[in-house]
Amino acid sequence: xDKLKIMLSFLRELNDGNIPKAxxxxxKDEDFYDIVDACQDAGYIKGARFxxxxxxxxxxGFLQDTxxxxxxxxxxxxxSALMKTYKGLKEIRQWLPW
Numbered sequence: 001x002d003k004l005k006i007m008l009s010f011l012r013e014l015n016d017g018n019i020p021k022a023x024x025x026x027x028k029d030e031d032f033y034d035i036v037d038a039c040q041d042a043g044y045i046k047g048a049r050f051x052x053x054x055x056x057x058x059x060x061g062f063l064q065d066t067x068x069x070x071x072x073x074x075x076x077x078x079x080s081a082l083m084k085t086y087k088g089l090k091e092i093r094q095w096l097p098w
Contacts, residue, residue, distance in 0.1 A: 001027060001031065003035055003038075006025050006027070006032075006035050007035050007038070007039055007044075008076070008079055009025070010035065010036060010039065011039065011044055011045070011068060011072050011075065011076055012076060014045065014066060014067070014068045014072070015068050015072075015073065015076060019063050019064065019066060029060070029061070030058065032061075033050060033058045033060070033061040034058065036048055036061060036063065036066075037050055037058060037061075039072070042071070042075075043069055043071045043072075044068070044069060044071055044072035044075050045066050045067065045068055045069060045072055046066070046067055046069055047063075047065035047066045047067050048061060048062070048063050048065075048066045049061070049062040049065075050062075
């Protein structure tokens, strides 16, 4: 799994007004929430909520209020060369090499 490409795609989808799901990427919810949590830790997004269980393990994610930050927009801009090949969620599996 290419976590950086999933992260870029997630940020791009947020920028376009969409909130993707783990199923869009063909990955487990747990892996997806870890990627989204990393985006929030890096300051690229805000508003994602993650109830946690024992050992700080993410139980689920609530992403409906998630927004891209200025840092997230800058990150997308810095990676614009890679994003030029991104065609959206409909073709995500072709863009992500498995």
